[in-house]
Amino acid sequence: MAYNLLKGKRGIIFGALDERSIAWKVAEKAHEEGAVFTLTNAPIALRMGEINKLAEKCSAEVIPADATSLEDLENLYSKSSEVLGGKIDFILHSIGMSPNVRKKKDYGNLNYDWFLKTLDVSALSFHKVMQVAEKMDIMSDWGSILALSYIAAQRTFPDYGDMAQAKAVLESIARSYGYRFAKSKNVRVNTISQSPTKTTAGTGVGGFDAFYDYADKLSPLGNADAASCADFCITLFSDLTKMVTMQNLMHDGGFSASGITDDLIDQLSSK
């Protein structure tokens, strides 16, 4: 059911790779809620061609951009403003990648060039997205900027590797840039800390199935799926959350506030 929550709003959505992607679901919902937007991803990801199906469904233009490249971001913003016909009301940063995690490097044997790549792609890109947006003055007053995080920023999940540091930096950038953008443009900046979700990035983490099941059992509501994450993103782009900023918002079915649950006790007692 749609509520027209984003009627008249213009956006830019980073990170829809395939239909499992969180950004894919956000794009579908944003379209249902009346927004117009451009879709973007790294040129290499666009080669798969999947995104064209989404673009057609949402009547959205696809503009390639490596989110670590200032030049690509400038091009993305000038084309998006032109295509959408005005300033931008919302941006979704749904980007994450660690070469160390991908190549299953042990945390005591990290490749430091790859570590820097992890930080650049998964965290600094969020700063770049905002710094270029501010310099080009593309954001509308009372706009909303959002990135996706994971609770490994606060707690240790051994197989999450250097992505844990990337998420900690990402959340910190949301606070620092949130302050700045609030003062200059009343733009809010938040991160959503999402449950484990079965996407390309998610399932690339070692032991994913085990910690997906564990999180599901430790969450009184169960794991939040990509579609419900998209619903939450829509509320944060809407005018109903104008005073929420500089927050890391848990979207995890209660996982982060639970010590143990009956489901886990049952499972552990049956051993």
Ligand SMILES: NC(=O)c1ccc[n+]([C@@H]2O[C@H](COP(=O)([O-])OP(=O)(O)OC[C@H]3O[C@@H](n4cnc5c(N)ncnc54)[C@H](O)[C@@H]3O)[C@@H](O)[C@H]2O)c1
């Ligand atoms: N899946 C999970 O379990 C989970 C849980 C919490 C948070 N998150 C976060 O959600 C976000 C979206 O991930 P997802 O789970 O939908 O997986 P996904 O693999 O579908 O999306 C990750 C996206 O990042 C893009 N990307 C990588 N490098 C890029 C670059 N240089 N420039 C532009 N884009 C680039 C990829 O092409 C891809 O579209 C990520 O920040 C991820 O860390 C995921």
